[in-house]
Amino acid sequence: MSAVQVVGTSKIFNEGSAKQVDAIVEVNLTVESGEFVSLIGPSGCGKSTLLRLIANLLEPTQGVVSVNGKTAAQARLDQDYGMAFQQAGLFDWRTVGKNIELPLELKGWDKTKRAKRAEEMLHLVKLPEFAEMYPWQLSGGMQQRIAIARALAAHPPLLLMDEPFGALDEMTREYMQGELLRICAETSTTVVFVTHSIPEAVYLSNRVVVMSPRPGRIVEIIDVNLGAKRTEDTRAAEGFFRSITAVREALRGTHADHVAATAIRGVEDR
Numbered sequence: 001m002s003a004v005q006v007v008g009t010s011k012i013f014n015e016g017s018a019k020q021v022d023a024i025v026e027v028n029l030t031v032e033s034g035e036f037v038s039l040i041g042p043s044g045c046g047k048s049t050l051l052r053l054i055a056n057l058l059e060p061t062q063g064v065v066s067v068n069g070k071t072a073a074q075a076r077l078d079q080d081y082g083m084a085f086q087q088a089g090l091f092d093w094r095t096v097g098k099n100i101e102l103p104l105e106l107k108g109w110d111k112t113k114r115a116k117r118a119e120e121m122l123h124l125v126k127l128p129e130f131a132e133m134y135p136w137q138l139s140g141g142m143q144q145r146i147a148i149a150r151a152l153a154a155h156p157p158l159l160l161m162d163e164p165f166g167a168l169d170e171m172t173r174e175y176m177q178g179e180l181l182r183i184c185a186e187t188s189t190t191v192v193f194v195t196h197s198i199p200e201a202v203y204l205s206n207r208v209v210v211m212s213p214r215p216g217r218i219v220e221i222i223d224v225n226l227g228a229k230r231t232e233d234t235r236a237a238e239g240f241f242r243s244i245t246a247v248r249e250a251l252r253g254t255h256a257d258h259v260a261a262t263a264i265r266g267v268e269d270r
Contacts (some may be wrong), residue, residue, distance in 0.1 A: 001069045003158050003190040004011070005056055005240035009063030011049050011214075023049045027063070029209060029218060029261035033157070036191045037203035039209050046216025047194045048162050054192060055083060055160050068157060079107065081158040082151030086166045088143040090150075096119065097122070097131035100150045107154060121149035123139040124183055141172040145179065152190065154185060159184070161193045161238035165200070176236075177203055181230055200244045203230060220250040 006029040013021040024046035031037050039047040052058045054063050056072035067075035075081060082103075090099045100118040100266040101109075109117070123126045136141055144164055151159055165173045177200060184191055195201050201208045202224055210220045224243045226234055234240055 001033070001067060002030050003033045003035070004029070005051070005063045005064070005066045006030075006054065007138075009050075009053060009060045009065055009088060010055060011046070011058060013028070015061060024216040025051075025209075027216070027218055031190060034188060035206050036181075036193065036204055036208050037209060038193045038195055038205040039211060040195055040198065040201045041211030041216065041251070042213045043196070044214050045211045046214060047211060049160055050211075050216070051160050051192060051194050058064075079103070079154055080156055082154070082161055084144070084147050084155040084159065084161045084164045086131060086163040087089060088135065088140075088147040090143055090146060090246075092134060092136050094140060095132050095134055096127070096138070098144055099135065099146060100153050103154050117153055118149075121153050124152075124186065125179065126151045127149045139172075140168055141176055144168065144176060148180065152183070152189065155187075156210050157190060159189050159191045161191060161195065163194055166196070173200070178230070178232075180204065185228075187269045198233075198244050198247050199240075202226075202240060203234065203249060208243075208247050211249060216268065222246050222250060 004067055006027055009027045010025045011023045013023060018262065027050060039050060049058065053060055053070060054067065056076040065072040070080070072080065091102070094102070096116045097115070100121050101114040104114040104117060117129055118131065119128065122131055126146060127142060127145055130138065130142070131145050138146070147164070168176060181204060193204060206210050207225050208222045208224060210222065211217065212219045222243065226237065226239055226243070
């Protein structure tokens with residue numbers, strides 16, 4: 001069973017009005033269980049919209065989205081996925097441990113079981129000594145690790161991530177990329193990851209999905225063959241740079257096509 005299936009899916013905002021925005025059009029994508037798939041494309045191309053359709057935070061205008069063989073709506077109700085965003089979104093008035101426990105509270109876990117699971121997750125993200133501290137006492141990278149721990153606390157088979165490392169400095173970002181791969185390997189979690197960074201997409205992913213300028217379409221899916229275990233040596237490997245070049249050329253192609261289409265429309269308008 002595929003972790004995610006998106007079939008013939010479009011999302012139009014303000015349909016039929018003067019403010020209509022065609023966010024994504026006729027998107028087809030399958031993500032297999034255990035895969036790490038990144039979505040990349042120009043700003044406004046619909047990457048986050050597609051992620052939110054998978055999460056059932058938005059409803060498609062047309063098409064079908066399923067998660068683990070269920071409708072996206074049912075998967076949301078069953079809490080079949082966790083989410084992490086660019087901002088950690090932790091509650092400053094709750095301790096780190098209590099932040100991690102939050103989704104478990106919502107699922108009705110008892111206090112003892114919640115505390116045990118939070119402790120396990122803190123060990124997973126290598127922050128066991130910070131359970132009683134508050135988010136505002138932690139660095140940005142540490143807060144993101146807590147956000148990932150919270151997202152994974154209820155054992156979701158799927159993790160949806162929207163530029164979770166975008167606000168971090170480069171060294172912290174690279175460290176967090178390695179930590180994310182370690183955590184996902186240990187938990188066998190499938191990941192759909194939105195990013196603007198080509199090196200980040202290549203380093204993390206089994207496949208990189210390249211999207212066109214709005215209206216967003218999938219123009220190319222690039223396989224990344226860097227082995228199951230990525231290390232700092234991976235960033236210096238020939239295959240790493242070859243994959244970066246492939247993604248960059250695909251993105252340049254979408255930009256060139258967009259410029260050409262805009263020019264043609266301009267001529268037709270005259």
